Amino acid sequence: MYQVNIPQIFNELETKTAANMSSVLLRGSSAAIFLYALIGIFGYLTFVRTPDVITSNILSAPYGNNIAIIVVCVHVT
Secondary structure (H helix, E strand, O other): OOOOOOHHHHHHOOOOHHHHHHHHHHHHHHHHHHHHHHHHHHHHHHHHOOOOHOOOHHHHHHOOHHHHHHHEEEHHH
């Protein structure tokens, strides 16, 4: 996922070493994995009990008091 950005990231390092580059890539990958996992968990918790109400427009489905959907709806509208 970094192949396009590697030269730019390396160029912006204060100390251009392989160890620093590895550290940056490890932190970036860790953050991405954490965020994807968090989104996946909330997505699963949103739809696990009501798979029959999934519609073509997820924001117009009747999810009641589900906080994740309420937050998305408020930010989109």
